[in-house]
Amino acid sequence: MTAELSKTELGTLGETLVANWLQTQGWRPCDRQWHCRWGELDLVMAKGPANRDGQLAFVEVKTRSQGNWDAYGLMAITRSKQAKLWKAAQLYLLKHPQWGEATCRFDVALVACRYQAGGAPPASPNPARQMALDDRRYLVLQDYIDNAFDVPGR
Structure with a gap:
């Protein structure tokens, strides 16, 4: 069995899963784990050109293990968290003015870490939505x- 992952490592792997899946949906990565004084933007993904015809998604990724208490991270997206993400996004746009006219949105991705006793994860109808971690765990x-x-x- 593989060594236990820290929460940070597990979160980073969850972000990788989401970024890879979004790329299959036609999005391209602009930034990952972008930090500012208001916190971190997990993923900044773009679709289309950097003008009014383009889209920019600020994606908050919540990765949780089984037995979590907060609906796989959904309850952690409080009004206070939303305000911090908005302020971080404003700073991001100030530092990347080419995206100033694009349509911006805030998305949330909920990633679950699951355990599969006795082998590989179950077959998925959309393999891009899951990632094996070791012989027992998968996202x-x-x-x-x-x-x-x-x-x-607003």
Whole structure:
């Protein structure tokens, strides 16, 4: 069996799964784990050109193990968290003015770490939505919520 992953390592692998899946959906990565004083933007993904015809998605990825208490991370997207993500996105756009006219949105990806006793993960109808970690554990993109929340205060 492989050594236990830290929460940070597990979260990074969840982000990798989501970024790879989004690329199969026609999105391309712009940034990953982008930091500013308001926190971190897990993924910044683009579709189309960097103008008013393009789209920019700020994706918050929540990776949770079985037995979690917060609906696989959905309950962690509080109004306060949304406000911080909005402020981080504003700073991102200031530093990347080419995206200033693009349609921007906030998406949430919920990733579950599951255990499969006695072998490989079960076959998935969409293999891009899961990733094997070792002989017992795998990640699955449980839910992807487009436009998960509006800008706070608007």
